Amino acid sequence: MNNPIAVFDSGLGGLTVVRQLIRRMPLESIVYFGDTARVPYGIKSAETITRFAQEDIEFLEAFQPKLMIAACNTASAVALPRLDAHCSVPLLGVVEPGARAAVAKTRNRRVGVIGTEATINSGSYSRCIKTLAPGVDVIGKACPLLVPLVEEGRNSGDAIVLMALEEYLAPLKAGGVDTVVLGCTHYPLLKAAIRRVMGPGVSIVDSALETARAAAALLAASGALAPAASKLAASKPDHTFFASDSPNRLMQLGRRFLGGVIESVGLVQPELIDGRHVLRAVG
Amino acid sequence: MNNPIAVFDSGLGGLTVVRQLIRRMPLESIVYFGDTARVPYGIKSAETITRFAQEDIEFLEAFQPKLMIAACNTASAVALPRLDAHCSVPLLGVVEPGARAAVAKTRNRRVGVIGTEATINSGSYSRCIKTLAPGVDVIGKACPLLVPLVEEGRNSGDAIVLMALEEYLAPLKAGGVDTVVLGCTHYPLLKAAIRRVMGPGVSIVDSALETARAAAALLAASGALAPAASKLAASKPDHTFFASDSPNRLMQLGRRFLGGVIESVGLVQPELIDGRHVLRAVG
Numbered sequence: 167m168n169n170p171i172a173v174f175d176s177g178l179g180g181l182t183v184v185r186q187l188i189r190r191m192p193l194e195s196i197v198y199f200g201d202t203a204r205v206p207y208g209i210k211s212a213e214t215i216t217r218f219a220q221e222d223i224e225f226l227e228a229f230q231p232k233l234m235i236a237a238c239n240t241a242s243a244v245a246l247p248r249l250d251a252h253c254s255v256p257l258l259g260v261v262e263p264g265a266r267a268a269v270a271k272t273r274n275r276r277v278g279v280i281g282t283e284a285t286i287n288s289g290s291y292s293r294c295i296k297t298l299a300p301g302v303d304v305i306g307k308a309c310p311l312l313v314p315l316v317e318e319g320r321n322s323g324d325a326i327v328l329m330a331l332e333e334y335l336a337p338l339k340a341g342g343v344d345t346v347v348l349g350c351t352h353y354p355l356l357k358a359a360i361r362r363v364m365g366p367g368v369s370i371v372d373s374a375l376e377t378a379r380a381a382a383a384l385l386a387a388s389g390a391l392a393p394a395a396s397k398l399a400a401s402k403p404d405h406t407f408f409a410s411d412s413p414n415r416l417m418q419l420g421r422r423f424l425g426g427v428i429e430s431v432g433l434v435q436p437e438l439i440d441g442r443h444v445l446r447a448v449g
Numbered sequence: 450m451n452n453p454i455a456v457f458d459s460g461l462g463g464l465t466v467v468r469q470l471i472r473r474m475p476l477e478s479i480v481y482f483g484d485t486a487r488v489p490y491g492i493k494s495a496e497t498i499t500r501f502a503q504e505d506i507e508f509l510e511a512f513q514p515k516l517m518i519a520a521c522n523t524a525s526a527v528a529l530p531r532l533d534a535h536c537s538v539p540l541l542g543v544v545e546p547g548a549r550a551a552v553a554k555t556r557n558r559r560v561g562v563i564g565t566e567a568t569i570n571s572g573s574y575s576r577c578i579k580t581l582a583p584g585v586d587v588i589g590k591a592c593p594l595l596v597p598l599v600e601e602g603r604n605s606g607d608a609i610v611l612m613a614l615e616e617y618l619a620p621l622k623a624g625g626v627d628t629v630v631l632g633c634t635h636y637p638l639l640k641a642a643i644r645r646v647m648g649p650g651v652s653i654v655d656s657a658l659e660t661a662r663a664a665a666a667l668l669a670a671s672g673a674l675a676p677a678a679s680k681l682a683a684s685k686p687d688h689t690f691f692a693s694d695s696p697n698r699l700m701q702l703g704r705r706f707l708g709g710v711i712e713s714v715g716l717v718q719p720e721l722i723d724g725r726h727v728l729r730a731v732g
Contacts (some may be wrong), residue, residue: 202493203487203497204486204487205492209488211694214486214695310600311601311609314597317492318593318594326594326613329608330609412494
């Protein structure tokens with residue numbers, strides 16, 4: 167099937183999922199939407215997050231995707247069942263793939279999860295992990311500063327990043343976890359610092375990577391992968407990007423998240439009645 | 450005139466302006482709207498900030514205010530002339546009052562301004578100060594972490610706050626400014642730390658306080674202050690609060706900004722066509 171994989175996020179973070187999708191499935195077309203006008207979702211209520219995510223999905227459904235990925239941990243954690251009921255195509259969130267990987271990796275059955283306030287308060291990772299493996303202890307910790315730190319361009323070598331992580335990760339270290347789930351798509355950009363603060367012998371689960379694996383497995387199982395023939399025909403898959411604000415910023419900052427060049431970004435406002443129209447393309 | 454003063458902000462920060470308005474004009478009714486569903490504005494584009502602020506104003510115009518205050522430095526800095534053209538009542542922003550106070554306070558004619566990315570990039574404070582006093586040098590510095598730090602509940606005694614301020618304020622100290630404008634309504638909550646980092650002999654201009662002074666002067670000059678008679682009649686002025694998300698959060702966190710109890714908060718979605726209706730009241 168040549169239909170694209172659709173991916174949405176509150177902003178730039180979901181590009182870490184796109185990066186892993188491209189690495190694993192280079193023949194697939196992808197259409198991405200980042201809701202940069204209303205970013206962040208992680209400090210907002212479940213009702214508002216659900217409404218925003220429904221509008222994101224409605225916009226992307228126009229591209230007739232074969233799979234919809236909520237590459238936003240907050241939306242996945244807070245709203246997935248409600249979103250699934252309204253989505254016309256299979257919908258994959260980032261929570262379950264991350265939870266599965268954590269259960270597979272932990273040896274001492276003590277898992278830490280870090281994420282936004284809304285993700286941690288929802289208790290979704292904890293519930294999902296305990297459903298998969300009832301005896302596993304889960305310590306969740308909201309880390310509200312990490313998204314602004316990454317969006318400001320700071321990385322693992324930054325003194326404020328390290329100080330914030332020392333504070334946020336203290337209860338996970340005290341609890342003796344041997345596995346930490348990065349429950350936010352921004353956090354892979356701070357993986358080195360998180361590894362350094364947690365110390366050796368602690369596994370890091372990157373939910374972006376696990377979600378890409380789950381997506382590939384799901385498409386393979388349903389026979390919906392893009393045909394390899396398109397490689398022979400030299401037809402390049404399309405990678406299309408949209409944002410609801412500052413498309414230039416998505417192009418520039420997006421490279422850090424995507425690990426590659428974004429050639430153009432369309433501007434859309436999915437909350438408007440005529441929101442399915444692209445207002446402007448930059449690039 | 451018993452019509453209320455209308456005040457809007459991207460979120461909670463504008464409550465520091467309301468606090469100063471109540472202190473100076475205890476007889477005035479006030480209606481406040483915080484756009485907490487789309488907060489923050491400071492990392493977004495001028496187009497999006499203008500659109501959001503126009504919707505905020507449209508919602509508040511239904512209360513027939515005698516004065517509209519853009520208690521959001523970002524909206525004031527980026528969009529005031531465009532907003533003014535569409536606002537049916539006098540519109541006051543926070544930039545000019547802060548700029549005037551800085552010009553009055555500086556002795557060495559070197560002024561620092563701190564604010565969000567959008568506020569600093571707009572150059573509005575710098576332009577306004579140089580119009581009032583052409584010989585004054587202005588050093589602007591965007592401080593993207595300060596809003597998330599305040600919203601997380603951190604205060605002037607917090608180690609991460611102090612580390613971030615040491616970094617952000619370094620160019621202001623190096624430039625020898627004797628006056629610093631707090632160009633964001635969240636920053637008065639970190640005034641003690643800013644004073645500590647800048648050292649003695651540096652004046653701090655609180656744009657919330659200066660805006661309340663300017664509002665009082667404007668209403669007095671046009672004879673539009675609430676009549677003192679309402680005090681005799683024991684009719685308490687109304688202080689009414691609305692938010693576009695998490696009204697409970699506005700009630701709880703709002704106390705720190707307002708310095709008093711918020712009894713109830715209405716939930717509204719000004720971007721919807723029927724957005725003028727209150728969806729739900731909490732309290």
